[in-house]
Amino acid sequence: MSVPLIQQWESEQDRLRQQLLDVDSEDWQTRPDFSGLERVGGVDLSFIKGDDVNACAQLVVLSYPQLEVLYEDSQMVALTAPYVPGFLAFRETPFLLEALERLKKKQPSLLPQVVFVDGNGLFHYREFGLACHLGVLSGLPCVGVAKNLLQVQGVAKDEQHQSQINALQKGGDSFPLVTTSGKVLGKALRSSDESKKPIYVSVGHMISLDTAVRLTHSCCRYRVPEPIRQADCRSREYLRIRFPAADT
DNA sequence: GCGACAG
């Protein structure tokens, strides 16, 4: 990747980070049962096997706490930016924002009160991952959920990390992801009693880490929070039907 | 040179 572009992206992350809010700013967030929360969103992008340009951008809105799909939007898009570790937002955010705009225009009453994002938030090399990026640009509370650990600022998947994972007894148990400087950038969460491998939760925007973890756990029927899982399943289904086997 | 590398 060209160095100038990376530097431009870095400064853009620095600029947007100044607008990030990492505290609970909504009333429902501080209530024990999240009463007042009625709609949770999920976004994701799915690709066709040998094509890293064309993808299906997906937005779903589920009811809370029932977690039933209220809204679904699948849209084929052509990505322009390449995937560069640490800069995922520049590749995906534009299309996720477009999906939110379509919803706002067609059915504003269904806008989600919080959006689950497939990727990290503050748990990021420069503390500004995809979930933060989408949060700041959309003005919506966002939670970052990564399925794999990103090795950030001293946080590594060593035997120490593995033993902490083994110590997670049941769904809801978690441990902090602490930086070399002692800063907590996220938490590893055992999302259900059945799943051994944790998910990595971090603040995206307009929510505190503890609330993000508690909310995430309350949205998990399986390992991945339902909003993200539905967005993933439905975008794949969309591609499966529209772009069948590319064999002979 | 070696290992890491969200999606």
Place this chain on the structure above:
DNA sequence: ATCTTGTCGC
């Protein structure tokens, strides 16, 4: 992200 079957257990 995607490439991919079976297997074990409730």
